[in-house]
Amino acid sequence: MPDLLLELFSEEIPARMQAKAAEDLRRMVTDKLVAEGLVYEGAKAFATPRRLALTVHGIPARQADLKEERKGPRVGGADAAIQGFLKATGLSSIEEATIQRDPKKGDFYVALIEKPGRATLDVLAEMLPVIVRTFPWPKSMRWGKRSERPGALNWVRPLHAITATFGLETEEPDVVSFAVDAIEAGQTTYGHRFMAPAPISVRRFEDYEAKLLDAKVVLDPDRRKDTIVTDAKQLAFAQGFELVEDQVLLDEVAGLVEWPVVLMGSFDPEYLKVPGEVIRATIRNNQKCFVVRDPKTGGLAPKFILTANIEASDGGKTIIAGNERVIRARLSDAKFFYETDLKTKLEDRLPKFEQIVFHEKLGTQAARIARIERLAAEIAPLVGADAAKTARAAKLAKADLLTEVVGEFPEVQGLMGKYYALAQGEDASVAAACEEHYKPQGPADRVPTDRVAVAVALADKLDTLVGFWAIDEKPTGSKDPYALRRAALGVIRLILENNSRISMMRLIHVAVSIAASHELELIGKIASFEGLPSQQREFLEHNRIPFMRGFSAETGVTTGTHGDPSFFKFVWFYPEFFREVASKFPIWIQEYNPPEKDRDLLSFFADRLKVQLREQGARHDLVDAVFALGGQDDLLMVVRRVEALGKFLETDDGKNLLAGTKRASNILAIEEKKDKRKFDGAPDPALYKLDEEKALAKAIGEVAAEAGAAVAKEDFAAAMHAMAKLRPAVDAFFDKVKVNDDDAKIRENRLKLLNEIRSATRAVADFSKIEG
Template sequence: MPDLLLELFSEEIPARMQAKAAEDLRRMVTDRLVAEGLVYEGARAFATPRRLALTVHGIPARQSDLKEERKGPRVGGPEAAIAGFLKATGLASLDQAKIQRDPKKGDFYIALIEKPGRATLDVLADMLPVIIRTFPWPKSMRWGERSGRPGALQWVRPLHAIVATFGMETEEPEVVKFAIDGIEAGQTTYGHRFMAPAPIGVRRFADYEAKLQAAKVVLDAQARKNIILADAKQLAFAQGFELIEDQALLDEVAGLVEWPVVFMGSFEKEFLSIPSEVIRATIRTNLKCFVVRQPASPLPAGERSAARVSATAGEGALANKFVLTANIEASDGGKTIVAGNERVIRARLSDAKFFYESDLKTKLEDRLPKFDGIVFHEKLGTQGERIERIERLAAEIAPLVGADVEKTRRAARLAKADLLTEVVGEFPELQGLMGKYYALAQGEDASVAAASEEHYKPQGPNDRVPTDPVSVAVALADKIDTLVGFWAIDEKPTGSKDPYALRRAALGVIRLIVENRLRIHWSRLLRDEAIRIQQQQWEDSSLLDELLDLPATGVDVESIRNALSNAAAESGLRIGLRVSSDLLSFFADRLKVQLREQGARHDLVDAVFALEGQDDLLMVVRRVEALGEFLDTDDGKNLLAGTKRANNILAIEEKRDKRTFDGAPIPALYSLAEEKALADAIDLARVEASVAVMNEDFAVAMSAIAKLRPAVDAFFDKVKVNDDEPKVRENRLKLLNEIRSVTRAVADFSKIQD
């Protein structure tokens, strides 16, 4: 079957856009083919800095003929309806239509429309220009003389040529005939900009890929990545170093070159006195180069003082070398290219060294007053006020996580200070890390310094979770302040929108608690933090200033002020309770997401959170784990079925009687052995489960509840719940309620899905 080859040749496409653009091209073309009834066998898309390419193989040579029956108006219907039917179907008269007999609805006209399939070449000629004109670039431009005309083509960079061929592998393909803004589709492409700029005639994909390779263009982005990585590793190894791999940088560099050639350069050892992360960020950001390190074995004594040890334990020190990727085979072996990069790196590292040394001259705490002039959020005050809240909350959390309170206060106070340093201003991705370096340089405790870096963690599902108690306390305080603050001003995530990354913050709190196995009751902490934020908003409002500026007209300003203050306190309490409740529900939703990703059932989280007072997230997780294991057993499945049956009966009867059946059943009304046996089993299970829950042994609690199963099964098998005697019926419904009550020692079984 025929294949399609499409190439869109342009000026350099930004590296960050290439992968998505290739996928968009594949999706748009193949979706349109399928919509046209042309089912293909396979498709692959490619991107280089100067081209998007697509090959689709196994496309039918033409569309299938279509036969369609179109139902028309009823026989004898209005003339206008019949005329519209004839026009829509292309029939000359009703003689060309058939009559569909329908005894119930009456007879209708039916038009048999035969639509011959079109040649795929013609379909492509119609659809490809539309796809090119509507291509979803994040940013696009117009160029040249045509740019001022209405409907001018917009592309990410000026488009120069289009290759579009279609045909069998064993035959000479045909060109798909179309033109866009004077650019006609053909069979001509171009190789490397400098090493093979001449036009190249191509026919089909295999021919196209081979000729590009000969013209110094590696079409496949993954192949370019493999070349860069392998050559860089080999070059580093040959000189006694190890390459520091960087996948994001590798992806970007592969999008900057069509013919990767790897070289190694160097910089002065004096720059190794600054943190290795600053060197790496400088070289990565400004020149898109990789850095290398010494092997993990100990350095010679003479080099230890010059090299700064990497932040990652177990790695060798950073070396004064870098690996660059050129887009050309230089005639001088790359000497000029390397020298140019070394010159730029030397200047950039000089700047970085100056920034770092300048930052060291100012202590972190001396930077804090500037935060009072920086607004965090118009409704949540300044960064300075936020730091004070985090410090207060971290000190409150510290005893709960085993952290030293004074160290935690100090860590929380300094944690954000590096945001105002020169290095972080230049390289924002180093925030926190530079705070750690500056804190250590000014003699802070190691835990205090570590918290500057670690309080931002974890920032994603694969990020490391801090374990140092001081870092944990500050990290929790930072995230809780963010969550409570935005909940208090009603800036919650909605749908897919989460501009303040509140879902990530909540997952961070959950991971900090669960992975460090922390026991914290959050209701009061969340409520009190919300109240403090409300109080701060009241104190910062202009209303107080306006009251104090009132003229002396006999108005009792102090009384008004006290009344407003009391009203604000009451409002703060209401908001605090609401925020606490809402945030715990939000934590439950986030916990469900995390547990679902780990293979657990989300409905079990609902079953546990349905119990009152479940604000200890670690205990929630333990209950969920025990409940999941229990429900995997036969006893668990059968008891769940029995409990649900009891709940269903109670729900029906409570709705009918418009009352609940709370309260203990009366033993004297038990008339059957199965009633007495169930009551005894419930009493025993309640005691054993309660003791187990108090000891936080939820597996034992589940085992105690599991003992109910035989008695529950026998009760439903032998006992008629809705007895004719009202008192007996009520007593038996109360006994069913006891089943519900005793199982709620661990979870609300009514929330569990079958």
């Protein structure tokens, strides 16, 4: 079957847009082909800096003929309906229709419509210009005199030529005849801009790819990448070095060249005094070059690898010299920034944060740092960290944001904090926390293990979550502008991967109270209670913390019940003062319902935990079953319960006990709804009539005690093993016992016994939440 070759030749396409543009071209063309009934065998798209190309092979030469039966009006129906039917079907008279007989609904006219398929060449000529004109570039432009005309083409860069051929491999292909903005489709393309700029006539893809290669254009981006990596590694190895690989940079560089030529340059070893990450960022960001490592020292070597787009007559000496000049200047700047930064201690930079707003409703960066410092000190003993070191690390962790190097290269924030902390003699754990407190930033990012870093990282993320929860800036749908889902997953991974036993609700409460009390302390410092008599000022000093969550900035009154009731009267006498205070710190002293928001935030953590466990193969309903018990906010224990529960439910005992428990729950739900009461009292042993009742009651008592003891020891596997002993008694009960006995007392007693099953299994999980 015939193949399609399409190329859109233009000025240089930004590297960041090429991969998506190639995929968009493949998708748009193939989707339209399928919509037209032209099912193809395969398609592949390519991109270079100056072209998008697509080959689609195995396309039918023409569309299949279409036969369709269209049902019309009843025989003898209104003339208007018949005329509409004739117009819609293209029949010249009703005699051309057939009659379909239906003894129940009556006879109907039916038209048999035969629509011959079109030649694929004609379909392509119609669809391709539409695809070109509607191509979804992130940014596009118009150019030249044609841009002034209505309907002028918008394209990412000026479009110069279109190649479009269609035909069998064994025959001369046809040119798909169409034009876009006066650019006629043809068989002509162009090679490398400098080394082979002459026009090239092509026929089909194999011919096209081969001729481009002869014209110094490597069409396939993956082939260009392989060439760059292979040549760079060989060049580095030849001089005793190792290439520092960088996939993101490789993708970008491959989009900047059509004919990759790898060269090596050098810089003054004096610049190696600058941290390697800064050197790499400088060379990478400014010149799109790779750095190399000295395997003997593990540090960077004073060399770099660049990728040219031309085979220079001088072997690349001029290209290398030009890059060396630029890199020398850039490294000189980086060295100056680094040495300048070292002259100022991290803590001396902190006052500047007073002038930087973190969020208009959450105060300044200075206020946030103070909160994180206090929160980290509270968390430290919970994760086994030194409190003093943790507080110090939290205080300094954000300071490198104000350094020259981080201002120039934001990607090294945190890392530079570590270097500056070590340079000024800080403890190694403090320095590590400066770097690692941002981690983990994604599922592939590593989790800090240093206890000080763990405490600061938890504090940083918790303060963010609590703050944005308080101002109702929670994630909605796919929108999460403050990356709160990532922060919650970070907290979860920090706790689980460090095997930390922490109550999440306690952490949330501590974070909220620290944030609120800190803001009120700032209020006291800023306002200084000026204009108040000494007696009232002293009273306010003693009562400002208790009222922190009940004050309304709009009315100037306290709606909470915290502290001395007489304080509410005090607020009435000085409403303007409190309104002014509230306007400066609107979040922590506005009306706020902490228990409700805290529970909501805990639920958010539970949802994130489900996502993480589901990605690891666990069932989300098991997480629901554990959280439904209430008070389950120790994430490490939740995970261990879920793991034990999952293994238990894979056994026959687990499956059958689940079925029996759900049956008991369903019966109870029906009868409780019918009687409008709960059967939650203890059953009366004197009313047991059958041995199966007695056996179940005995088993429940033994299992509840054994499972409870195992849970108390946090041995969830043993608790599940104990639960398994219920299975025979439950099975026998449902097999032999009629729950809804005619005797009302017996019925009630048996329903209470079913409730005992439900209560006993809740020692490990709420089985009603488990699916299946």
